[in-house]
Amino acid sequence: MRLKILKNLIILGTALLIICLWYLQCVENERYKILSQNNRIRIVPLVAPRGNIYDRNMNLLAGSRLAFDCAIIPQEFDSESGQLGALCLLLGEPLEAIRDIINKNTIAPFAPLTLKKDIGKETAIKISEKIVDLPGVIIHTYPARFYPHANACAHVTGYVGKINEDELSVLRDYGYKMRDVVGRGGLELYYDDYLKGESGGRQTEVDSRGRELRSLGIKEPEKGLDIMTTIDIDLQEYASSLLEGLRGSIIVLESETGQILSMVSKPDYDPNIFIYPDNSLQVKRLLDRKDYPFVNRGISGLYPPGSVFKVVTATAALELGKIGDDERLNCNGYYMIGNRRFNCWRKKGHGSQKITEAIRNSCNVFFYQLGLKAGPDALTDFAERYQLNLPTNIDLPYEKSGVVPSGSWKRRFRKEAWYKGDTLNFAIGQGYLSLTPIGILKVYNTIAQNGYLITPIVVKNIGNVDVYNVEKSRINVTSNTFAAIKRGVGMAVEDENGTAHRAYVGGVDVAGKTGTAQTGAASTHAWFAGFAPNDKPRIAIVIFVEHGGKGGSIPCEIASKIFTKLKELEYL
Amino acid sequence: MYRSEYRRSFDVYLFVLPIIIFCIGLFFLYSASRGMQEIKGINFTARQVTWFFLSVAIAFVVANIDFRRFLDWSYLYYFLIVALLITILFIGGARMGAKRWLSIGGFTLQPSEFAKLALIMTIAHYLGNNRYSSRSIKIFFSALIMTAFVFILIFKEPDLGGALALLPILFAILIASDIPLGYILGSLILGVLSSPLLWYVMKDYQKRRLLVFLNPNMDPLGAGYTIIQSKIAIGSGGIFGKGWMSGTQNQLNFLPERHTDFIFSVVGEEWGFVGCLLVILLFSLLIFRVLQVAGRTNDYKGKLVVVGIAAMLSFQMIVNIAMTAGFMPVVGLPLPLISYGGSSLITTWIAIALVINVDMRRTIF
Structure with missing residues (x-):
């Protein structure tokens, strides 16, 4: 009977399907479980502010200030609409320059893309006030080093920079990680161990757009130790x-x-x-x-x-x-x-x-x-x-x-x-x-x-x-x-x-x-x-x-x- | 309204099984669309329930009018569908790079869904009318050309899945008919041999999907994203799943298209292998009931229609699940009764109604 051919074909297809699903869900389950966890859980590093450096009368020589970067999540930000113009106006940057950054630097639709670094507190506040009208725009806040006396004390305080590969290969055993900031001269280098503090992290559940939904755990960053110098x-x-x-x-x-x-x-x-x-x-x-x-x-x-x-x-x-x-x-x-x-x-x-x-x-x-x-x-x-x-x-x-x-x-x-x-x-x-x-x-x-x-x-x-x-x-x-x-x-x-x-x-x-x-x-x-x-x-x-x-x-x-x-x- | 002997030969499973499958589907549609509902402001579950009642109402009407009277109008459906498909090529609303939808009074219809039914009825009608010249190669080729015409129109939309779904329907009907098996086998071999030619007429995104199927990591954030995320969802479900409404891939929005073509990944993630087996089992039961109808009916045309429907349902079920789990390229086929969408639901219920129709009238000969 010709119907039997059809029946057998369908049985064959269904059986194959079940075997494949069994393999995917039962045999390879562990692998995919890890992948889905990685999808969902993100560790957001919390940067520890470096310790301050003071002179002998507690005047600040090196401190940390809050810095603000303006970034967008490309898939949520409509760069074709008036939003981009409004944002450029707030940032005080020409439209073309920002458009250029967006075109050149976008990595993935959900990966935040920094448009302008260190936009200053006033600008950051202005943008935050209008954030409802600017979907996809985020302000990234982090501690940045600053030296109020600039050149005058440069050789005593030294300076800091993002760790490079050579430094990392030496310092990895001492708990330094990629993207850490390290001292590069002066006290910043000599007392880096005390100044750097301990970075924390927040484990959060994110959705496909990288939006944080809830906190699963947090390790507060520990600020580095303050140093008082003998300098006047x-x-x-x-x-x-x-x-x-x-x-x-x-x-x-x-x-x-x-x-x-x-x-x-x-x-x-x-x-x-x-x-x-x-x-x-x-x-x-x-x-x-x-x-x-x-x-x-x-x-x-x-x-x-x-x-x-x-x-x-x-x-x-x-x-x-x-x-x-x-x-x-x-x-x-x-x-x-x-x-x-x-x-x-x-x-x-x-x-x-x-x-x-x-x-x-x-x-x-x-x-x-x-x-x-x-x-x-x-x-x-x-x-x-x-x-x-x-x-x-x-x-x-x-x-x-x-x-x-x-x-x-x-x-x-x-x-x-x-x-x-x-x-x-x-x-x-x-x-x-x-x-x-x-x-x-x-x-x-x-x-x-x-x-x-x-x-x-x-x-x-x-x-x-x-x-x-x-x-x-x-x-x-x-x-x-x-x-x-x-x-x-x-x-x-x-x-x-x-x-x-x-x-x-x-x-x-x-x-x-x-x-x-x-x-x-x-x-x-x-x-x-x-x-x-x-x-x-x-x-x-x-x-x-x-x-x-x-x-x-x-x-x-x-x-x-x-x-x-x-x-x-x-x-x- | 209908005669008592019809009622006696009514196979209740043909009605109950689809409803069970639909209800299970509704659970997952609710789970899948919960997050989207807030964003898009559309209550997908409520809409789907509305579609369901409309579909069942249509099915009720279809079941009660003798299918032979429907079949008499087959060529009309065929030409209507062809006209619709041509229209859509010119004025259809584009969604995701494909013109598949036609807006009628606020609703969007997807004629390629109805095309399957129209083709089933047309081919069945045509072969039935020419049953006694079945050995004629002319009849065989006519059936092929009728299908090819619709195939090309749907393929041009472009809707590869919708077009490919026509082929198993055609061949299932041919196999069940009196057409010599040699013709069918010959044309199949020829088709397989000439399939590389298809590459040249495929749209870029279709080629990409095929390449990405072969290696999803080629483009993990673009075309491969859907496959990877869907595989992760089903794979991470394990044996018993993460629990209804608790699938992280689903709830955290990692699965695109999860209320329509990829809804099975939600089943796989939240109910695991057990849930998948349940759904496949229910479909299989339904399909075997349909095949039983094909086996016990005395009406040649009716048998062909039922076989076409069985092929339609099984092809869509197998291909949809296989592509969701990454065993096949993504071709864009809904999972009958479970995927969100009015056209698909109405088509499926009309198909079921036709099967019931044929079944109820099997004894009148």
């Missing part, structure tokens, strides 16, 4: 303004505690520009600059110190008894080694001087002789006693340790023997010696504190817990030596004809030493390092100006202004 932002701003247009660094230190009051490096940058990828061009321009605005010259720059180093030579000679307090040496303007002539900076010479006078005069010939008396090994030894070959361990990233030469150093790195001339250069802070400004500052602060080596620090309080702890160790030098040097550096500022006299401030007993370092180029690096008051120092400071001419002019003038400001701020 008023002084910082002031110091920054003094160095404006120059290249160099100013570091001001509370002498007894090692707390940094101010640390300026120029040229600088605005850490606020790294928040958005839109600024990539600006960032690239900054990165391409030949004068390295990202380098914190105070701790990462190595420079020949010049005459500011002479106090180390003096320490060595005095300590080893190679010269007495009242012993005189003569300077007639030059010194001969064989037939090679080493000049003093003053052609007609300084005549007969005691060591304090030589420090005041910054006499090269005197220190040549002192260096020869002490010998190169002693110079190396005392430079190392001042820990110039080590980093100061300040709590900032990328600190460099100084290069302190020695006979073995020269043989190893320059494949040459150590000559007498090297000793002369070493004695006046030239030649192979190259140091960081903070290294120099440490030397002068050690002198100020009569031999206590104090670690400089920037942060004193993390999350309301005091982390400040003076790390002191004693340098193996007698107090007589320091007394003599202090007299010398006091005279350098106080005496009318002292080399650092321009740093003089009435009513403040400033002591200091200038440096004018040969660089091989035409212009010299200019230094000033010192402390005040001389009898019981409370402040130590170093000023370095790259290619700044003579140490006696610009750095001393800056020092004078800073000491005046310090007095005004009652640090002196």
